[in-house]
Amino acid sequence: STTQMVLVLVIGDLHIPQRAADIPAKFKSLLVPGKIQHVLSTGNLVTKEVYDYLKTLSGDVHVVKGDFDEISQYPDQKVVTIGNFKIGICHGHQIVPWGESESLAMLQRQLDVDILITGHTHKFKAYEYEQKFFVNPGSATGAYSGLQSSVNPTFVLMDIQGDNAVTYLYELVAGNEVKVDKIDYVRRG
Numbered sequence: 770s771t772t773q774m775v776l777v778l779v780i781g782d783l784h785i786p787q788r789a790a791d792i793p794a795k796f797k798s799l800l801v802p803g804k805i806q807h808v809l810s811t812g813n814l815v816t817k818e819v820y821d822y823l824k825t826l827s828g829d830v831h832v833v834k835g836d837f838d839e840i841s842q843y844p845d846q847k848v849v850t851i852g853n854f855k856i857g858i859c860h861g862h863q864i865v866p867w868g869e870s871e872s873l874a875m876l877q878r879q880l881d882v883d884i885l886i887t888g889h890t891h892k893f894k895a896y897e898y899e900q901k902f903f904v905n906p907g908s909a910t911g912a913y914s915g916l917q918s919s920v921n922p923t924f925v926l927m928d929i930q931g932d933n934a935v936t937y938l939y940e941l942v943a944g945n946e947v948k949v950d951k952i953d954y955v956r957r958g
Contacts, residue, residue: 775852776804778826779925781811781860781888784837785819789910792822793922793941795828796909802826805926807851808847811906812839812860835860835888848880849871853956854930857882861905864896867916868905870898876900883956884934890916893923895936902954904936911941932956 778800787793792800809817812835815819821841823830835841846859857880864872868890877885884902891914893907907923914920922941929935938950 773930774782775806775876775929776825777807777809777810777927777929778805779809779886779904779906780909781824781906782813782835782891782912782914783819783910784813784815784908784912785910786799787837788912789817789908792909793911793945794861795941795947796922796939797946799939800826800946807831807949809849809858810854811835811858811886811889812843815839821825825866831858832904833860836862846876846880853881853932854884854934855882855886856886858886858929859905864889867892868892870896870903871904874898874901877903884954890914891920892917893925893938893940895938895956900957902934904906907940 775839802825805833808823808827808830810832812833815837832843848857888905891908906925908920909923909924910922924939926937934954936952940948942948
């Protein structure tokens with residue numbers, strides 16, 4: 770039996786239009802409608818137009834509320850099941866210290882998830898900690914944050930098959946080039 774490949778777009782901290790005009794054209798050309806099954810967003814879109822754009826990529830869009838989002842009905846946190854994985858999403862401004870692995874692990878245990886996705890720091894991260902996986906997709910527009918003024922635009926695609934989640938980081942680097950890194954995570958137990 771062939772395992773169905775499930776592509777999950779993890780994206781956030783766009784801050785459109787306040788800090789950025791749009792998602793980079795290079796990224797938009799990679800994000801083809803009909804290829805992505807799920808979109809998980811860490812919030813701070815900021816407008817409904819950005820949400821509508823994400824809806825063109827996939828029928829299944831999950832957004833949590835960032836500290837700047839205009840749409841107030843997004844939840845603070847959300848748990849979704851994709852394949853064999855329970856995935857938690859939270860913007861992350863509520864977690865102090867921001868982006869600190871032990872604080873994130875506390876939320877991961879509280880939500881009882883295999884993968885925890887957070888944003889807010891505008892700094893990409895993907896790592897395994899205590900056999901769980903943690904992802905921060907960074908900012909897809911390269912919006913500045915309170916912590917850093919120059920941010921490379923990044924987003925993440927996860928390819929989930931069975932107990933394997935392969936994380937691809939897309940980063941827009943100097944010269945408008947897209948650099949891709951790959952990290953594997955295998956769910957245990």
